[in-house]
Amino acid sequence: MNLALLLPAGLAALAALLLPLSIHLARRSERRPTDFAALRWLHARVRPRHNLRLDEWWLLTLRLLLVAALALLLARPVMFGASDATPWIVAAPGVDAGVLRRSGTDESGARAERRWLAPGFPEADAPPPPFPATSVASLLRELDATLPSGAPLTVLVPPFLDGVDAERPVMSRAVHWRIVPGDLVAPVPPSVPAPGMPTLHVRHASDRAGGVRYLRAAAEAWAATSVDSGVGSGERTPPTALVVGNPDDPLPPGATALAWLVPGPLPASILGWIEGGGTALLDSQTEVAGMETKAIAQWRDQDGAVLVRGMPMGRGRVLQWTRPLAPAAMPALLDAGFPAQLRALFAPAMQAPGRVSSSAYSPRTGMAAWPERPKALSHWLVLLVAVLFLVERLVAANPRRRTAG
Structure with missing residues (x-):
């Protein structure tokens, strides 16, 4: 795994670390001299000493960490190489819902993520989606670009597919193409006669x-x-x-x-x-x-x-x-x-045929792998900033701290 910054210039905000440090040194507890009767007549020469001492270092540490976390958040850190290799099993509309829900593992036996091959890729427990306007090939290409490169993909399809493109889809990964029984078969559209001229x-x-x-x-x-x-x-x-x-x-x-x-x-x-x-x-x-x-x-x-x-x-x-x-x-x-x-x-446009045998529409490989999407860490940094700010406020408002000062 590799860490990277999408906006390294945001680290310039680390210069703000000098602000809480300066304020802390300027507002440290003052020492007031107190007259003492037995010692007021002594005239010993005392060498002045200037000691740089940090009071309430735990509060200063919290404030410095808070500023550093904000600067890191501005730099937008991401992580490469943390791709999820969880297998995916998707089912095209028309596949028996029970077949998808019973397919808990992929070809290798690993536990798989089960989804419907529909816009948004709903989970297997969701109701079977209707036949979408989006073509099967478009959904496969979208899923191929979304999944990590190392995630195996299994596609469950009924014996026939509707709403397909003119050619087999090309993927960046090998796809396990499984033809299974279907319980929702779309009706075959009626034959369209040759376009004629209306009145x-x-x-x-x-x-x-x-x-x-x-x-x-x-x-x-x-x-x-x-x-x-x-x-x-x-x-x-x-x-x-x-x-x-x-x-x-x-x-x-x-x-x-x-x-x-x-x-x-x-x-x-x-x-x-x-x-x-x-x-x-x-x-x-x-x-x-x-x-x-x-x-x-x-x-x-x-x-x-x-x-x-x-x-x-x-x-x-x-x-x-x-x-x-x-x-x-x-x-x-x-x-x-x-x-x-x-x-x-x-003349009305002729409707292109959209039904094909699933065995003749299995995806091909040959497309270059999609660039790996980095995993953003901003949401974790936002949580860290919120926790640090809350702890800093609790420590700064502690009544014991005021009494000690």
Whole structure:
């Protein structure tokens, strides 16, 4: 074990040791001469002597120790090499709680710390946690960085894991990966169909009617593509992909895509609809708070100029044209790829698969060991300072000391 100081300059406070020493010498008990009748007529020459004597040395020692402890506390001492090698056993959500509670020892037979592989790493006696939003790999990496380098780690997992990353986690230590029965198996998410284009609702001002024609042409291309690819009933009449209305027309229930071609501030009703999960593509002159500073590019032209920018808002998204919907300002309106690009803005993201067989997800080794975290000693020094101060006050306020003085 090695001791170190995170702030060695704090030891400069040791110079304050001179303060209680000086006060103690200056305020020592005074000696007053007393006349004595039988000796008052003697005229013996007495050599003056100056003796440096420390009275109440125990009180001085307490005060010096108190100042030294404060100076050491300012230097922030830590201890290296005092890592705890206690084994850890963690269980992923889905493992039978009884299996974790009965696993009192690790592979070597040593007594182990038992926790759940969940945010905060709750103890084994706590109720089984629900399936967390944090992925198993993220929790394993966090635990790997938190545990001392010499602490063995055993992970109990059910036959299948949900909410995993795209690749096996890489750890700085060898992990004992044990597949055990589970009593809480998360339901398999239903298969997600290929993302399609929802009905696009258009609300436009009277001076923005010219831009609607390009959105209508794109919607007709979507419908034609759906019919040609066999999506829908198979009849030549394409499904409705575009609904045009005035700004005051309310959005129907279930609407998820909106093109808002109205300049000026965005109404509160539309803001609430977006925060509830809708996606709105706004006119270049629509005013939305934060769009100038928080939005990022969503669509660029061939020259790299931004055509559409966007940002999340609540559970939805807000997008905005950076130019007017006119070929003179935006030549991309006449490109053959305009319908597909516009469709990609509104298409919902496909859900990534998150279930994997536990036997195929065992962690790999190869990551460099995390730096050893020093053990702080500040809390012990604070306790020492408090005890020394209390004892010093008790000694200084002792009535016997006052009587003796």
